[in-house]
Amino acid sequence: MERKQSIVILGAGFGGLRTAIAIAKKIKKLHLQKKYDVILLDKNSYHTYTPTLYEAATTSKTTANYPELQEIVAIPIGNLIRKYKINFIRAAITTLDLIGGDIHYDNGRLKYDYLILAIGSEVNYFDIPGLKENSLSLKTFIDALAIRNRILNYISDGKKDLKIVIGGGGSTGVELAGEIQGWLRELRTETKNSCDVKTTIIEAAPNILPGFEEKIIESASIRLKKIGVNTSFNEVIDSIKPNKILLKSGREIHYDIFIWTGGVKASSLMQTLPLKREEKRKQIVTVPGMECLPATPDLKLYGKIYALGDAICFYDPITEKTIPKVARAALVQADVVANNIIEDIKAREEITSKTKHRIYQPITYPYVIPIGGKYAIAKLGSIIISGFWGWIFKILVELNYLLSITNPWQAVKLWSKGLRIFIKNDRLG
């Protein structure tokens, strides 16, 4: 009898979960569950629901305790895939043998026939001396709790002033600064400490949100000013010492808490793979059908290998720019990967003689930038909505993200729970 085929998805982030669920559903529909296994691997037992990380970093313990926060930010993968025939393995991948077809992880080894690399990105410290050692970041649930605890401890200890500096004025830095400002009011009342907190964003570009359009930058700048966030532009970090940032301009900025939100790069595990890369940054690229190519034409890769999301660099063929590392891109690419693998399987099983492969076509995705309280700036096509209605759009987008990675019942349950907790954070008007 023919060996059962393994479809292995590495990473249960937005892209990996979506791919696993889409493939599992189709395999069931095609009555191929006895011939194909869908296996999902992740180093964590939970999916990090990144759109709520800012809120988790700025939620008082009286508003939500650890298990409550964990339930909506670090969502157990078991709950998300319960309805589907997906075999989940909690394991940290250590090496990948793409020639022999083996996945090595901390406590075992696995063979694949179809492989999907969806292992996301990691914080980019750009080799700036002292940056990693002296900063907090905002990439995981643990990171969010570390930010929350540092701020909380500082104010609870009765300190009279606190300097929070955020390095990087992209959307992560701006959104975090906004949430911190909203939380401070509540925190001061709660701790009865009228601590003088100064939140500053430092950015190397001439303004916040580099790459965003003028109108968005303008609205966001006005909002930040209104809620008391300071900004410092055209300042490149040279090195970081404990409590002191040294800038290339010769200036020094003192801090009590420094949070680095200056960028991410594809997971370093991707750097070890014998796959085709783009010239400039040597990042792994795929063909428009999301399949990976060998590093050199003479190399024979094992099975079919696909990659998506933050783990790769994808050039928009029209603008020739790289597409941003956002959840929506990973989700759309996941649909392309799932479709193309299923089409191959249908051809292999002689269910169809004509495969309908799809390609990924980047579009400008709608986006939303919440900046403290019930305020967000949303861009949908050519329309910009800011203020309360932008915030309404934000909460609907969050529901949509959840619907993309789990069944509707689970999505609505998680979303309403999150909304109930985080709305308490959004008191700032």
Ligand SMILES: Cc1cc2nc3c(=O)[nH]c(=O)nc-3n(C[C@H](O)[C@H](O)[C@H](O)COP(=O)(O)OP(=O)(O)OC[C@H]3O[C@@H](n4cnc5c(N)ncnc54)[C@H](O)[C@@H]3O)c2cc1C
């Ligand atoms: C604070 C923050 C807020 C964000 N907000 C938004 C937003 O509002 N909207 C939006 O569109 N995007 C947002 N993003 C970006 C979005 O989260 C990413 O673009 C998206 O998660 C990429 O999906 P992915 O599947 O490629 O990777 P990820 O979702 O990062 O998933 C990668 C998975 O791989 C696993 N993994 C990594 N290495 C290993 C290993 N060695 N072994 C096993 N498992 C491994 C990880 O545990 C993780 O579960 C935000 C990001 C951050 C940090």
